Amino acid sequence: MTKKVKVAIVSLTACEGCQIVLLDLGKKFFDFLKKVELVDFGLIEETPFPKGKLGIAFVEGNPITKEDLRVLKKIRKQAKILVVLGNCAALGGIPEMKNYQGKEKTIRYIYKTLKNIVNPEIKEVDNFVKVDFTLPGCPITNTEFLKYAKDLIKGKIPKIPQKPVCSECPFWGKETCFLRKKEPCLGPITLAGCQAVCAKNNFSCYGCRGPLKNIKPQGFLKTLEKMRSKEEIEDDLEIFGLKDMIKI
């Protein structure tokens, strides 16, 4: 029998939703765990921080505290493959909005006078360590996790096909398309793989999976400007941390 791959699932500062969606797979997730050696999953396991080499480390969240950074750097050294899970780790996510407001201003809404608060600028995980694979989304899509985890446990780095969310959208090419209804939707510039879950639930796409590679979104953004003010579009791009990647 070949030795099972050592896997750690770790969380930096986060809502932990990307770990919860894994548990939401129920039996399928526990069947997946049988194929690997789970050495750290603090959410449901009481194990000390793993020592020695690891096959795969899955990392969720933003590095905000010193401890977050220490964990991130340590796990990177130990892991052959480092995978980031979710919008926060991949693109900065909701917490990155404070960068656009001016982080000193944001904190003062909460703590008017208190000093010594850890308040760094929010940066994506790949600013601190090398990332081998990104599973995007807020939260990640758990069936997509299982699909790519198969390659990852064989030591292969998968590639997510560079297709837009529209390719999975039930409204594509129809009168019901948000853009045709003059409602902003970032589907055309956003990486597919979520099965257009928001559109299916009658909510347009705000790009939580991040922009497609090798596209120039400016033309598309000009189209949006016919529907909404520039300020509104900037607000839209701020939700899931896209604004620093796409210049209007």
Place this chain on the structure above:
Amino acid sequence: MKISIPHIHKTLGDAGFFARISQRGEVKELRIKVLEGLRQIEGILIGRRVWETPLIISRVCGICPTSHILNACQALEKALEIKVSLQTEHLRKLITAAQIIQSHSLHIFFMSLADFFDIEKETYLMKKFSKEAKAVLGLRDFALKIIEIVGGRTVHPIRPIVGGFTKVPEKEDYQKILESCKKAQKESFVLINLFKNLEYPELRRKTLFCSSFSRKEYPYHKGQKIKIGEEIFSPGDFFSNQIEEDLKEQPAKKVRFGNKAYMLGAIARIKNSSPYLDSEVKNVFQEFQNKNKYFFENSFYNTFCQAVEILHFLKEIENILKELLKENQQQAFQEYKISKGSGLGVLEAPKGTLFTYLDVDKNGRISDCIIITPTAQFLRNLEEDLRSLAPLTIKKVKHLIRAYDPCIACAVH
């Protein structure tokens, strides 16, 4: 002697524990150390638009996003004076009940059960308690299915918006869930039987129990009043005048009532509202409580109360589904106009009463936001309970912390 636990596993978010004990056994210093980074979601919301506010607030927590998103909707509807349809109310009840079931079942089995034994590996736990593991996964699947059907997705639901939902389920969906209700109720008995036969550690300390309260029903989706100890307040009075956030401590603002600590969650709801439990559930609870004289002085029993609530909310789900099947389908959401205003949302999240306060300016932008989570409210009570543990051992400390089911991600946000 010092007792230090750098990181408490199997809780949501990141926290540790530190205590210093004298040679005579007196606790000199004791605290829960919150290690989670501050995401500043309350600050981030300033200047944001009404429609996106529930979506952003949902991200406070990945285990109870449903509670956060619904409470933000509720607060904004009060601020903008929006009256939602009966269908919306029913769907919100349905998804809130399902949220409590999925969170409780995850917690009691995967996070808390091992503390009653010398087991550290949860995968091993699944072998030892295979029947119960099957039941708990069945229960979670049932609850998650409801959240998916009503909310569109289990984590960070998509459909709940200010005024209602972007889309509502079909009647066939209600029928399908209704058909699996009985199976889920049977599964919940498997859990109740497991948790009623466990040996709970001893602890005796009187405290105040706080929950939302109504004289009509067991509290969950919309808090009419707040009951704490024997006192009853309006939510606004309680939130603005009775409790205080400690702004000297960060990143979690520990809340107190006057100078007192108080307890929330399943045990507090049952303490304050047991007459309103479903009759079969009430019997199950009372039978257990009668055997344990100082039940409400021992927070370890919170875990048992969660098992009891699972059954109660399963029964509640059955009732709401029957209501929804009787009603005619209504429009998914209520249109609204932007105006200046402020509103406070109150509901029972799995771990206790959640307060979400939002101010909207005349342009429809958020001008103030305060979120007071259950964990921020009970952290102080947890510390006081920990002080009463004698002897203070690492195992007991971890067990008690986990019995509270804290969510540090929520407390810090």
